[in-house]
Amino acid sequence: MERISHWIGGKLVTGESGRNGPVFNPATGLQTHEVDFASVGEVDSAIQAAREAFPGWRKTSLSKRSDILFRIRELIDANRKEIGTLITQQHGKVLSDAIGEVARGQENIEFATGVPNLLKGGFSEQVSTGVDTYSIRQPLGVVAGITPFNFPAMVPMWMFANAIACGNTFILKPSEKDPGASMLIAELLKEAGLPDGVFSVVNGDKVVVDRVLEHADVKAVSFVGSTPVARYIYETGTRNGKRVQALGGAKNHMIVLPDADIDMAADAAVSAAYGSAGERCMAISVVVAVGDAGDRIVGAIKDRLPDIKVGNGMEPESEMGPLVTAQHRDKVAGYLEGAAAQGATLVQDGREHGLYREADGFFLGVSLIDHVTTAMDCYRDEIFGPVLCVMRAGTYAEALELINSNPYGNGTAIFTRDGGAARQFQFDVNAGMVGVNVPIPVPVGYYSFGGWKDSLFGDTHMYGPDGIHFYTKQKVVTARWPDPGTSQVDLGFPRTR
Numbered sequence: 001m002e003r004i005s006h007w008i009g010g011k012l013v014t015g016e017s018g019r020n021g022p023v024f025n026p027a028t029g030l031q032t033h034e035v036d037f038a039s040v041g042e043v044d045s046a047i048q049a050a051r052e053a054f055p056g057w058r059k060t061s062l063s064k065r066s067d068i069l070f071r072i073r074e075l076i077d078a079n080r081k082e083i084g085t086l087i088t089q090q091h092g093k094v095l096s097d098a099i100g101e102v103a104r105g106q107e108n109i110e111f112a113t114g115v116p117n118l119l120k121g122g123f124s125e126q127v128s129t130g131v132d133t134y135s136i137r138q139p140l141g142v143v144a145g146i147t148p149f150n151f152p153a154m155v156p157m158w159m160f161a162n163a164i165a166c167g168n169t170f171i172l173k174p175s176e177k178d179p180g181a182s183m184l185i186a187e188l189l190k191e192a193g194l195p196d197g198v199f200s201v202v203n204g205d206k207v208v209v210d211r212v213l214e215h216a217d218v219k220a221v222s223f224v225g226s227t228p229v230a231r232y233i234y235e236t237g238t239r240n241g242k243r244v245q246a247l248g249g250a251k252n253h254m255i256v257l258p259d260a261d262i263d264m265a266a267d268a269a270v271s272a273a274y275g276s277a278g279e280r281c282m283a284i285s286v287v288v289a290v291g292d293a294g295d296r297i298v299g300a301i302k303d304r305l306p307d308i309k310v311g312n313g314m315e316p317e318s319e320m321g322p323l324v325t326a327q328h329r330d331k332v333a334g335y336l337e338g339a340a341a342q343g344a345t346l347v348q349d350g351r352e353h354g355l356y357r358e359a360d361g362f363f364l365g366v367s368l369i370d371h372v373t374t375a376m377d378c379y380r381d382e383i384f385g386p387v388l389c390v391m392r393a394g395t396y397a398e399a400l401e402l403i404n405s406n407p408y409g410n411g412t413a414i415f416t417r418d419g420g421a422a423r424q425f426q427f428d429v430n431a432g433m434v435g436v437n438v439p440i441p442v443p444v445g446y447y448s449f450g451g452w453k454d455s456l457f458g459d460t461h462m463y464g465p466d467g468i469h470f471y472t473k474q475k476v477v478t479a480r481w482p483d484p485g486t487s488q489v490d491l492g493f494p495r496t497r
């Protein structure tokens with residue numbers, strides 16, 4: 001059994017806690033690795049290495065930092081397939097999707113190479129006679145990122161690219177389900193010339209997270225994962241005086257208006273619901289069909305389902321791989337049982353797929369549930385699997401109300417040919433990311449990513465300009481250089497300008 005340990009101070013460090021967890025290949029169902037779970041002492045040693053590396057890294061010139069980021073970008077680009085293969089073998093998503101994830105993550109490194117421009121401050125000359133005021137942004141110190149299983153390369157890049165570009169040192173706690181990609185990325189960062197201690201990976205579970213949250217030397221925590229954990233991270237981290245951004249779960253609705261191009265909407269719904277087996281925080285999990293769009297969109301989606309090729313993600317013809325663990329697959333399948341019992345119509349049941357019944361891997365076919373209501377568990381919970389729910393709404397206003405009263409507000413989309421309706425939706429909807437005829441509106445790297453309501457705790461979105469803001473604090477300097485002999489004592493506020 002191969003072992004995955006930690007990356008601390010620029011080298012591999014074998015775990016000594018005696019605690020560990022299994023990593024599976026979801027396509028075969030076999031355990032391939034054992035991942036070490038760090039102890040409090042091991043977390044402390046990573047934080048210490050990051051603390052020691054901080055003064056030197058902070059002093060490193062912007063052009064040198066940018067140069068290293070360019071090299072990181074090149075190395076990640078050259079290793080896309082290797083990183084993608086690790087992702088497919090530990091997460092299960094198909095290789096093309098895994099390589100795509102690396103490419104989207106790379107956008108964040110490309111953005112961060114522009115750090116000399118991004119960290120430009122403001123300068124106001126002569127704010128008072130002979131007085132200038134200027135603002136500068138400085139790094140926070142040691143910062144940490146805690147990431148989910150579903151994007152084992154992209155989400156860490158959302159965080160560390162800007163964090164290190166701004167002069168911070170970074171500790172990553174990846175998901176214990178698929179930590180392989182993070183370890184390879186750590187090696188590439190070193191190869192690119194990043195000084196030891198600027199980037200460390202500490203594997204593990206809640207013990208690691210809790211130590212990060214309580215350690216006084218960690219100044220900020222970025223989190224992406226499920227809503228209950230996001231809320232816990234936000235509350236605990238901020239109580240301990242840290243800056244926290246905690247992105248949570250989602251239930252993303254896609255409205256289909258009666259005038260929509262139904263084929264286009266069905267193609268989009270199928271791609272966005274079942275891609276990566278629905279294990280994307282921006283996956284469409286609910287189609288809200290307005291008026292007579294209902295039967296037409298359900299029919300068009302249903303027609304497309306038999307063509308979806310489920311299989312091992314390493315096989316080029318596979319379009320959808322297995323789920324991440326057997327336990328998660330069984331939980332997702334449980335919602336199908338529940339939906340039928342609660343009165344929904346199971347148009348397609350993923351449990352009927354041959355691989356679900358016969359394979360050792362954690363497969364489940366695609367499922368389509370129609371006539372879903374807000375009272376049903378399949379609507380109330382984030383399923384995070386290849387299950388698409390369809391709800392019927394009489395009017396646009398009813399559809400909007402459904403979205404706005406849902407506790408999550410990550411992404412949403414509208415499909416229509418009516419520009420006025422789309423614009424009204426963009427104005428009305430309570431969600432952080434909106435697609436117009438785009439089902440998965442993940443912003444490009446030079447915008448920022450984040451949801452509303454229970455999908456994000458904190459006030460900055462992740463990566464892009466918000467990421468620069470999150471990983472720096474502002475200092476404002478007021479300066480004057482009067483000639484000697486011109487000063488006088490004055491105990492009051494300045495009375496003249």
Ligand code: NAD
Nearest residue numbers: 147148149174175206209224225226229247248249250281
């Ligand atoms: P998760 O919340 O179970 O785990 C996320 C991280 O938190 C992992 O590193 C895990 O080890 C750690 N963790 C888990 N339980 C913990 C606890 N009790 N205390 C402290 N740390 C704990 O999430 P997951 O299953 O890995 O990922 C799927 C979830 O992530 C879904 O809910 C999905 O919507 C969400 N997600 C959100 C976004 C977004 O941008 N909003 C992006 C990707 C994934």
